[in-house]
């Protein structure tokens with residue numbers, strides 16, 4: 001099945017690249033990423049260096065280099081391997097040789113989504129006409145998160161002198177300054193190592209390499225070192241048809257993982273070398289089997305949809321730090337340093353819902369991470385003159401705001417733009433409450449609410465009360481000077497999305513308060529004492545929930561105004577605005593972009609509200625979809641998925657399908673630019689990866705969970721014959737089979753309780 005001129009799939013379980021496309025260098029390295037939630041290793045070729053965006057990004061290595069942006073470290077590349085044939089360097093390029101073996105150009109980069117294994121195959125021809133067949137295979141192990149095994153197999157089709165240069169390349173691709181300093185190299189009989197230290201926090205990073213070679217006896221071996229690399233050069237005299245297998249192990253630790261990262265990496269390396277490549281692989285694969293057992297979605301009738309949904313689920317998985325409850329899911333996962341390796345609202349609204357229904361324990365970990373960042377959120381609120389918890393727009397380890405004040409650059413003047421994502425985009429706090437409550441409804445995990453959730457929710461309610469403005473003349477609370485999901489319009493008042501989310505949060509706070517009072521008054525008292533809260537707070541939240549202004553659908557058109565004054569802005573569509581650009585790379589938003597004084601929006605905003613809540617009848621939702629959809633530029637990768645969900649729910653099934661593909665193909669087709677307003681924003685768009693699951697579950701299957709029952713409103717696009725997947729509701733597993741003619745739900749045999757189901761109302 002062809003995905004585009006470069007890409008295809010055979011079974012829906014793999015993505016195969018047949019032609020190397022220089023123009024997609026950044027995106028392809030991200031697409032073929034292997035990872036395990038602890039680290040992400042870009043899908044690049046072993047001989048590539050930093051100029052080809054090689055990268056291994058490691059969680060919990062946040063560093064700020066010289067006052068620039070805090071981001072995760074890219075660690076030295078211990079998979080680096082370069083071949084020289086009779087002195088000539090082998091390099092993978094866009095012109096694979098015609099293999100004399102097969103008679104075809106021999107090039108393939110393929111990712112097996114089922115097991116997270118990347119394979120590269122290439123035929124290379126020297127200037128003297130000598131050919132080498134090169135095959136490599138690598139994976140980021142789930143059995144030992146600190147280990148990446150690589151099998152590098154090279155066959156000489158003619159006799160030649162082969163040099164293998166293999167070791168650790170410490171010249172790394174960094175977006176915002178150099179993070180690793182004080183490189184210290186060491187070599188032993190069976191390892192090479194580099195240790196380094198981050199500039200800001202002094203986090204120590206250790207990367208070790210070890211390898212074995214089989215198939216031929218080396219003529220010589222020597223170790224070379226300069227200030228940033230350590231390499232072993234191994235020389236062979238090969239006869240035609242001879243094959244050498246180099247098995248390499250890269251082991252990585254930081255001092256945040258282990259007090260002695262070098263020792264820990266050494267132990268991992270030794271164990272891995274002892275086990276050997278095949279055993280490491282066989283220990284790794286069952287982890288993926290167990291993951292797919294929970295999350296796979298089978299789509300019959302459309303191989304393209306099948307492959308792209310799995311591609312997106314795969315990337316949502318490898319971006320998620322299953323192993324920790326102190327780390328976020330980055331907006332670009334571990335595919336690069338863009339968006340600082342940090343969480344945005346993307347995490348709760350886009351990445352997590354899949355886990356609510358498939359692996360609630362993972363969702364709990366990530367929400368616990370948010371709990372652990374509460375102090376950071378309190379510091380942010382205080383700094384800006386509020387109370388309670390104003391969560392960071394860009395959240396790393398501590399929850400302190402990492403979002404720079406000047407995010408984009410005006411490409412026309414070269415001046416930096418003061419974007420207010422960090423101080424006005426306040427919907428982040430209620431978005432967390434929304435997610436916590438959804439998690440509870442689906443998992444039934446009240447213990448999480450008592451232990452962590454209640455504190456977050458109360459602190460958000462306190463923040464909202466301190467943020468709101470009481471307009472006496474209208475006897476109502478308003479949220480003024482905010483930035484809603486549509487980031488082109490900053491400094492707006494009463495953004496419908498933010499106001500509804502805030503109201504929902506206040507009601508949730510009251511609800512939790514009431515339940516605790518009734519069922520666990522001791523815990524409530526403990527919490528209130530700890531937070532220095534009392535009935536006064538409860539009364540304030542109650543009053544604000546009642547009097548908070550909620551923009552209503554216009555009586556005639558039924559359209560909800562996105563924010564005060566939106567309808568008075570110039571009414572044009574995105575295509576028209578494109579004609580007004582002076583430079584294609586211009587930022588469209590605040591304060592001077594082409595969209596600012598128009599109704600063109602960056603991403604779903606009112607439609608985002610409709611995707612999260614069923615506050616309005618379907619007709620009203622459809623009228624809002626009709627209004628806002630043509631005015632949306634989809635300048636954010638978050639947007640198409642949200643349109644797909646709402647389109648599926650409002651009867652626009654084929655549009656939903658169109659948006660499903662658009663969303664799922666953002667990375668594979670490299671449709672979203674790597675630079676915007678002068679800032680690098682490339683890498684895997686993990687929000688749309690997580691949202692791919694939601695399009696099928698919340699859009700096509702029409703799932704909606706309440707505390708007592710699960711509702712379904714299934715519809716299928718024309719092309720799909722059947723969709724099958726599992727979900728869990730309060731620990732009870734259900735297997736769903738949706739076709740156009742029928743909808744079947746089976747309870748998994750291990751279930752212990754009945755589940756209340758509601759289909760089509």
Ligand code: IFM
Nearest residue numbers: 331344345346636638687
């Ligand atoms: O959180 C998003 C935002 O909604 C749009 N800009 C990119 C951010 C990170 O994905």
